[in-house]
Amino acid sequence: MSTPDRTTAPAAAGYDLVVTGARVVTPQGVLEGGVAVSEGRIAAVLGPGETPAAARTIDAEGRYLLPGVIDSHVHFRTPGLLYKEDWEHGSRAAAAGGVTTVIDMPNTQPPLIEPDDAAAKAAMIDGKSLVDYRFHFGVTEDSIDNLYRLQPRQATSVKVFMTGHHTAPHVIRDPQALDRIFAIAAERGIRLVLHAEDDGVFALLDDYLGEPEGYDAYEPSRPRSGGIVAAARVVELVRRHGTSVHIVHVSSSEESVxxxxxxxxGLPITFEVTSHHLSFSASDTQRLGARIRLSPAIRSLDDQRDLWNALLEGGVATxxxxxxxxxxxxxxxxxQASPPGLPGVQELLTAVFTGMRRRHPELSTDELMTRIAQVGSAQPAALFGIGDRKGRIVAGLDADFTLFDPDAVWIMSAGHVQAKCGWSAYEGWTFTGRPDVTVRRGEVIWDGRGESPVFGSPTGIWLDAESSVLPVENGPAAVPAAVPAPA
Structure with a gap:
């Protein structure tokens, strides 16, 4: 194992924060030691026994020091839908889950489809967020020309809905409009983030089958064929234009393959899996109903197993x-009227770790933590233009990390929920692993070690970013190199 770059510059009068006694998950591997923080940045990666002077010292007591999770797929419902979530509650849920940066989706009321509205949205959030944040931009069939004006400060990525639902009405149905979006994105160096299910397939099924009367009919009414058809269309559009794309919430084996x-x-295509599709199966939807109704629908146990294999083998990017x-x-x-979707930013890290450990007991905790750091932090940072300051425990980057106890066994209850809705689909689950302390840019924003959790100050910032995609005219569309899975 190579030794990481340990130090930027020494602190003349001690550091602001020092963490000792940790298993530090670095890009080079897991090592014993800690970190020193100065002015919000990682000033040094410490070796075993190093305890430099600091204003505050945290003894990790053998916990893992993971880079802060970057959740690149949240709906914090700002503006327009604040009765069900807001940034105060959403960011508290994120901090309690070991998440230090979120990227919010644009399907709000109104949607984020005007570039100048990004600054206005950030102003609404300023002073209310524990975590740092970015936005995905939105597009409708009538707003495509706005992509020419979009700047990296506003967004480096554009969400495209190829089908819709209760809170996602702006669907790109016209094939020529979709083709144009791909062409402009390639020209401008914008990454497309896609809900890739074919709306035409679902319209045919709705006409033929009618709307589902019960949850045993929900998944068959929104079957894998919609995702497979859309994924194939995306592949052809990428071949034609060279556009970099990231497909979110992939649900089936066929799409994954x-x-x-x-x-x-060599096509610049990456994809995400959600903790929900990894945790639940279609039979759970029949049993729990609307509580785990999702779009895309939750699939079979075989699909769940294949998504887990893709995650461990390195095929999943985020x-x-x-x-x-x-x-x-x-x-x-x-x-018919219950909307799809459920809270999950607080549960993400713990649910994924719990599933990994139970499915792969042959892998060491070091191996599991290394993989989580890749898909949960390093790769989303690289994909969305913030890899120069986020996503890894490296001297000089933001001091974003979580102390994670892999051996904690606990039962999720409604009392743990920080989201404004007040409920979780994971209530009653026995989890393994828990984020005990979360640090964002050197500030402790969550400390759950005592009887009552302690939150920090809502000083999260709207991050600037650089496009991580090369425009096609200047070279091939860029995609982060694949990171190998644990051996």
Whole structure:
């Protein structure tokens, strides 16, 4: 194992924060030691026994020091839907889950489809967020020309809905409009983030089958064929234009295999899996109903197993929560009227670690932590233009990390929930692993070690970013190199 770059510059009068006694998850591997923090940045990666002077010292007591999770798929419902989530509650849930940066989706009311509105949205959030944040931009069939004006400060990525639902009405149905979006994104060096299910397939099924009357009919009404058709269309559009794309919440084995094959063939295609699709199966939807109704629908146990294999083998680029809270009242409506989506930013890290450990007891905790650091931090940072300051425990980068106890066994209850909706689909689950302390830019924003959790100050910032994609006219569209999975 190579030794990481340990130090930037020494602190003349001691550091602001020092963490000791940790198993530090670095890009070079897991090592015994800690970190020293100065002015919000990692000033030094410490070796065993190093305890330099600091204003505050935290003894990790053998916990893992993970880079702060970057959840690149949240719906914090700002503006327009604050009755079901807001940044005060969403960021508290994130901090309690070991998340230090989020990237928010644009399907709000109104949607984020005007570049100048990004600054206005950030102003609404300023002083209310524990975590740092970025935005995905939105596009409708009438707003495509706005992509020419989009700047990296506003967003480096654009969300495209190829189908919709209750809170996502702006669907790109016109094939020519979709083709134009891909062409402009390639020209401008914008990464497309896609909900890749084919709306035409679902319209045919709705006409033929009618709307589902019960949750046993929900998944068959929104089957894997919609995702497979859309994924194949995306592959062809990428071949035509060279556009860099990231497909979110992939749900089926077939999509996973196709997208991995496309990436292996050199196409700039990556994809995300959510903790929900890794945790639940279609039979759970029949049992729990609206509580775990998702779009895309949750699939079979075989699909779940294949998504886990893709995650461990290195085919998955990011994990995301698709944190999309709704009120209990909304989830209590009829099958037709209940909206898809559930909270998840707080549960993301713990749910993924719990699943990894139970499915792969042969892998060491070091191996599991290394993989989580890749898909949960380093790769989303690289994909969305913030890898120069986020995503890794390296001297000079932001001091974003979480102290994670891999041996904690605990039962999730409604009392743990920080999201505004007040409920979790994981209530009653026995989890293994828990983020005990979360640090964002050197400030402790969550400390759950005592009887009552302690939160920090809502001083999260709107991050600037650089495009991580080369425009096609200047060279091939860029995609982060694949990171090998644990041996």
């Amino acid at each position: 196709l997208l991995r094959a496309a990436n292996r063939a 994990i995301g929560s698709d944190h999309a809270p709704h009120t209990v009242e909304e989830k209590s409506r009829s099958v």
